Amino acid sequence: MKWAHQLLALTVASPLVSAASSTTTTTTTPTPDKDGKYWIYGDGLSAAFVPYGASIANLMFKDQYGVERDLVTGFDNASYYSVDKQHPHFGGVPGRYANRIRNSSFEIDGHTYKVKANENPTKANPDGLDTLHGGPDGWDWRNFTVVSHSNSSITFSFVDPDGKEGFPGEVVSVITYALAGRDWDISMVAVATTKKTPIMLSSHTYWNLDGFANNQTNTALNHSLHMPYGGQRIGVDNILIPTGEILSNARGSVNDFWSKPRKIGAALDDPALKGNCGFNCTGYDNCYTVNRAALGNFDWRKEGPVATLSSEWSGIQLDVFTDQDAFQVYSCHGQDGTMALKKTQGVTKSGSGKRADKESKDFPRTIPKYGCVVLEVQDYIDGINHPEWMRKQVFGPSDGPYVLQAKYRFSLTSEHDKKKGSCPSGREL
8 A cells, every 4th residue: 555655645745735725624534424425615615525436416606696506416415326326427536547448448568458348238248338437336436535634625545456347457546626715626646556557537527507496497508618729529439439530620510619608508409419429319428629739838727717617597607727638528418307406406496386386397306308517627538549649548657647637616707797897787586
């Protein structure tokens, strides 16, 4: 466990953790609440995490009317994460290799490795044709260890043994989440201790900036998305496996979120969107590249967000900053209304009798199709099978650590309007 201690010391000493913990005292014995969740706090921002998958379970922020909303999907109790059989990767860290691996195989130094498949089963391949998020027992199916917890940050550690899910070598990882002001900072560090192995992580958080409380729609199709560096995407086949092509997102096309902000549901009726997320699928499950080479040397924290998600209804805006070079967008078309909302979410009955019954019927306390959106900071998907892309996705004991950093910044759209000199019209509650 020497590597684990060294990695933990390196991470806890990082600027992210030091800045978040500068005014707080680290808890020597991490203490969850009655639901098994570990809470941390910023300025008008609070979040809860669970050891299962090092997952975010709640994120609370007030909307433009001063009403606190829970913006992420999850479960009310930490114990349920290991019970639910649907397991949609709610808020966890997919690993040791996020997203899809073609044919569940890859080559390192002339040796072909076969990992466990878990997606797109067929009669000939009952386990699946490919591997998604590290396999059937990937990182976000397993419990991490809470090693540090303060009022504003939490650090998890994890050891993935040699051979797990078919991956070579042991990997030791430390995940740190911190709140500073209105920022949620993420640091993911992993070290291959014994053999060369693929490593690519991400944060698989499902967002609904209305907290599922919008009385006009229970989907996230009303959310606007802007990815100013996302002029290209990775081409995939009908089961979302990369073909090796890098495709242009032409101005005005269904994948154009770079030229200007557009609502996620803007192209829902466009025939060109059918098949965009796989066979017979309408929506988004696409990996957009983050093209910042023209900037030269830049600080990812200051150069501007790689993505901005906002809701006119709640007035909440989320800006995503990251050092990663790709960005997966998933429009939750796989949700079917069977996943329950948390008690901190949903439409509150404002009437009684028939009015209340109608509200309950129109907005059931479940997540509908297109009810959320997943924004995954990561590297090029299946880059281990495309050496022509020249991505650093294989790490060995002699290499430096794998590092992912991201910052999620929360604000109100009205604050940005004021900076522009405009005065948005108000809406009565």
